[in-house]
Amino acid sequence: MKNMEENTHSSKVVYKGELLDVRRDKVTLPNGKIATREWIKHSGAICFVPILPNKKIGLIRQYRYAIKKHMIEIPAGKLVWGENPENCAKRELEEEIGFKASKFSFLTNIHPAIGFADEIMWLYLAEDLIKTNTKLDDDEFLEIIPTKLEDSLNMIWNGKLTDVKTIVGLV
Amino acid sequence: MKNMEENTHSSKVVYKGELLDVRRDKVTLPNGKIATREWIKHSGAICFVPILPNKKIGLIRQYRYAIKKHMIEIPAGKLVWGENPENCAKRELEEEIGFKASKFSFLTNIHPAIGFADEIMWLYLAEDLIKTNTKLDDDEFLEIIPTKLEDSLNMIWNGKLTDVKTIVGLV
Numbered sequence: 001m002k003n004m005e006e007n008t009h010s011s012k013v014v015y016k017g018e019l020l021d022v023r024r025d026k027v028t029l030p031n032g033k034i035a036t037r038e039w040i041k042h043s044g045a046i047c048f049v050p051i052l053p054n055k056k057i058g059l060i061r062q063y064r065y066a067i068k069k070h071m072i073e074i075p076a077g078k079l080v081w082g083e084n085p086e087n088c089a090k091r092e093l094e095e096e097i098g099f100k101a102s103k104f105s106f107l108t109n110i111h112p113a114i115g116f117a118d119e120i121m122w123l124y125l126a127e128d129l130i131k132t133n134t135k136l137d138d139d140e141f142l143e144i145i146p147t148k149l150e151d152s153l154n155m156i157w158n159g160k161l162t163d164v165k166t167i168v169g170l171v
Numbered sequence: 172m173k174n175m176e177e178n179t180h181s182s183k184v185v186y187k188g189e190l191l192d193v194r195r196d197k198v199t200l201p202n203g204k205i206a207t208r209e210w211i212k213h214s215g216a217i218c219f220v221p222i223l224p225n226k227k228i229g230l231i232r233q234y235r236y237a238i239k240k241h242m243i244e245i246p247a248g249k250l251v252w253g254e255n256p257e258n259c260a261k262r263e264l265e266e267e268i269g270f271k272a273s274k275f276s277f278l279t280n281i282h283p284a285i286g287f288a289d290e291i292m293w294l295y296l297a298e299d300l301i302k303t304n305t306k307l308d309d310d311e312f313l314e315i316i317p318t319k320l321e322d323s324l325n326m327i328w329n330g331k332l333t334d335v336k337t338i339v340g341l342v
Contacts, residue, residue, distance in 0.1 A: 001232065001241070001314065002232075002312075002314050004232075004233060004234040004241065004312040004313070004314075005234055005241075006234055006236050014186055014188065015185055015186040015193055017185065017193075017195060017207075017209045018207055018209060019209040019287060020193060020209045020210075020211075020287060022186055022188075022191060022193055024188060025236070027236060029310055029312070030234075030312050031312075033309070033310070035310045036189055037190075037236045037237070038188045038189060038190040038191045039191075039236065039237040040191070040211070040237070040287070045286070061172065061173075061175075062175060063175040063176055063177055063201075064285040064286075065177050065196070065198060065208045065210065066208075066210040066211070066284075066285055066286070066287060066288055066289045067282060067285055067289045067291070068289075070172070070175065070176075071282070071285055073285075076286075078286070108327075108330050108333070109330060109333050110333050110334075110335050110338065111238060111242070111333045111334050111335065112283045112284050112335050113237075113283050113284040113288065113290070114235040114237055114238055114242055114244075114334055115216070115235070115237070115247075115249070116190060116191060116211070116237060116288075117237055117284065117287075117288075118237045118238045118239075119284070120238070120333075138204070139200055139204070139206045141173075141175040141200070141201050141202075142175070143172065143173050143175075156279075159279050159280060162279070162280050162281050162282045162291075163281075163282050163285055164281050164282065164283050164335040164336070164338075164339060165335070167281065167335075167338075167339050168335060168338050168339065168342075171339075171342045
């Protein structure tokens with residue numbers, strides 16, 4: 001297989017905000033030419049499929065400002081830099097939907113936006129849940145939507161559920 | 172269902188590069204508080220599953236600078252602002268893998284990164300392909316990897332194929 005690696009020539013932080021860290025790099029292409037690559041440095045994130053005590057999927061509904069829509073998703077959260085993904089997922093399970101899981105299984109890693117971000121997500125399955133309390137952040141608003149697996153799959157085929165991590169988690 | 176909409180108070184372009192357009196908005200939360208939302212304005216993108224004349228899937232392998240890895244993916248491309256998605260997909264089919272499709276079907280829309288980007292992707296199925304020639308951009312290097320559907324699904328279950336649009340397209 002061909003080596004098409006692009007080697008970093010220089011790297012510059014062009015915007016560092018509260019959430020986004022934007023880099024602009026000069027790279028050497030496989031043909032020796034120089035090109036620009038703009039990308040987002042991301043700490044990574046977790047998401048998980050929670051199987052509620054009544055066997056429904058604990059989907060959540062929240063407003064996503066970037067796309068200006070309410071979205072139905074599996075719960076997710078961004079890692080604090082260097083955080084252990086499984087610990088983060090267990091914390092989010094309790095904070096976002098108010099459960100602890102006796103059984104927590106890693107399913108796979110996924111890359112959501114390789115064209116412009118280095119984000120990697122850890123996808124888990126959370127089972128044997130025990131009720132605790134939600135602890136939402138001040139600027140976090142969400143609704144828990146317990147949904148049968150077959151209904152959530154229908155929402156994918158109908159185009160009502162378009163969030164990629166959720167589709168990958170459910171199919 | 173609750174209305175959790177966040178209303179835009181002010182919006183500012185904080186970085187405008189060749190590829191990335193970064194906004195920083197002040198929004199009013201459902202509880203009346205003001206919060207900051209940073210996000211990427213994206214023109215949208217297309218991707219498609221090409222069924223080659225020998226019935227294999229026309230996967231491609233390319234280096235993705237943001238994650239510093241060679242990745243195996245279905246072909247994809249960013250829309251020029253306002254471009255018709257199907258026209259863009261047909262153009263990319265010819266440019267990236269060198270085929271025209273007699274049959275081009277829309278499968279679904281997906282949102283890859285709703286936490287920080289408004290990108291929406293149009294996913295298609297390209298069938299009954301007729302060979303033409305590839306026309307790659309100067310800074311585009313890729314390899315076509317014709318793969319049996321069952322082998323590409325195994326690559327998902329083995330964690331060798333982690334790109335979300337590709338997983339959604341194949342499952």
